[in-house]
Amino acid sequence: METYTRKRGHRARLALSPAQEDRLNRQAHAGRALWNLLHDLFSMCGRERRPSLAYLEGEIRWARKNVDWLGMLPAQAAQAVLKTYHQAWVRCWEGKGGAPGFKSRLRSALSVDVPQGRDLRVVRVHRRWGMVNIPKLGRIRFRWTKDLPGVSRRCPAGRITGARLTKDALGWHIAFRAEWAVKDPPPQAWSESHVGIDRGIIVPIALSDGTSYDHRPWLTATEQACLLQAERQATHRRRYRKTGKQTSKRLHSVYDRIEGLRARAKRRVLDWQHKTTTAIADRFTLVSVEQLAITNMLKSARGTLAAPGTNVSQKSGLNRRIAAEAWGRTVRLLDYKVTARGGALVRVPAPGTSLRCSVCNTITPGSRESQANFMCKNLACGWSGNADHNASRNIDRAGLELASAAGRAVVRQT
Known part of the structure; x- marks a missing residue:
């Protein structure tokens, strides 16, 4: 091995x-x-x-x-x-x-690099806290949420090669760089556990076996109201800011509130994505997803002066909801987690996956009745069900065909 x-x-x-x-x-x-x-x-x-x-x-x-x-x-x-x-x-x-x-003072993210891991001297002092040595700062506590190689008893092999300190709206964080030697997991039989995944907005993740993963709004109703109020205050105070003059402290405080709420939402997105992708990687060996051109999907519908677009505000709202789901990051997390367990992730071409019936494998006009419902117009079939799960079954079938044609080659993520 x-x-x-x-x-x-x-x-x-x-x-x-x-x-x-x-x-x-x-x-x-x-x-x-x-x-x-x-x-x-x-x-x-x-x-x-x-x-x-x-x-x-x-x-x-x-x-x-x-x-x-x-x-x-x-x-x-x-x-x-x-x-x-x-x-x-x-x-x-x-x-x-x-x-x-x-690098501007106001727009650049603050960071300090510690390239040598031997200077960190990481130890665990409590169930929830660890200690790390930072040059010219001394010993600093950090939140212990995961076993680190070379430090934890559960992960004795490996070492920490360095770290990077970064600051965002929620404060300072440390990102450890770790490496360890592992054995290449034996390839699993794809026929035993395979699944297709359809990413959406109403249903964030729909699996071909009929299950789905949903989440609450990233911000509570109170937090959304605070964010809306802060954005209105920022718009109002920007009107009185003279061109070329320094931004006032009151406007900076509003910007800090907006950044803090958005950073909180992003942290919740990452938490949900990590937990969801880990659960999927533990259950299935072959995972198939659509190969979406997300950048093209997020283009504005504003158009030009000669040819103005239509439904611009609706398209802007759709773009915001697509960006909030972070579909690309979900696939990247699934990729390395499935590969580390001996499986593989297959990207399936997107055209036709949501319009094709997963039972009779035909495309008939008008079958996609709405965003949530699918009813096959083929008289010999007539199957009806959830549109997202129908698309995920088509993705699963196409992924199996591509995987069988490609053989057992697995791209290892290091």
Whole structure:
């Protein structure tokens, strides 16, 4: 049985004191300013005369010794900023991404990298809390929600290779980078457990076996009312903001409230997606999903001045609901979880899956009566049922055909 290295990340919430949070904010802003300094230097020199990495490393060491606010940034974090900036340019030159740009103080996410795992010294001190060492900050508590390799008794093998501290509207978090050696799981028989998945809005996830996974609204009625009120306040206060003038503290406070509510909704989305995809990966070996062009589905219906669109507001509401479900992330989570268990995920072409009858395998006009109901207009069939489950059965059948044609090849996610 083949052995390979699996790499995963785990994100946990940090419990910082006010002094530690202030110092970490200063470190993150120092890293952002270092990025901007590198960007200015590269922009002035041009591609042909850009300085070497060795020269830049020496300049960064000198600046950390002689500039107080740059000295707050740990040496390894400063080297990580240089490495990340250089890799961004390499990807740009290879045509894999755009050129790196200036990082604004207000629009850029704060982050500090700890590239060496040996400096973290992670230990578990309580059922709910662990301790981690952060350079220039000391020992910090973090919320323990998952066993870490090399630390937990249940996961003794493996090691933590590094971490990244990030800040969002809900506070500071730490994302551990871990790796460990695992044995390639034996391939499972697809005929034993296979399922097709139809993603929707009314029914978020419908399975071909008749079950479905639903969720509550990501925000409660009270939270939705608070979000609407904050958005109206922001719109009102933006009217009195003069062009070129600094944003007022009152407007910043409203922005913070909006970001906090949206971050809370996103956290609930991720929690539901992880639990749902884990349950599906534990039950089935072959999972088939539609290959949707989500970017094209989210295009606006506004049109142009010469040819204005119709039902623009309805299409905008539909786009918001599709984006809130995060269908692409659901497939990515399913992909690595099913593969890690010895199964496979198959992407099925989307055309015809919702219009075809899953019993007689024919497409007749008018069979899709509504968003929720399907009634086959073929006189020899006449089957009726839920439209989402009908589509999921078609996806399951097409996935089995594609998997049988492709053989037993499984793409391993590391």
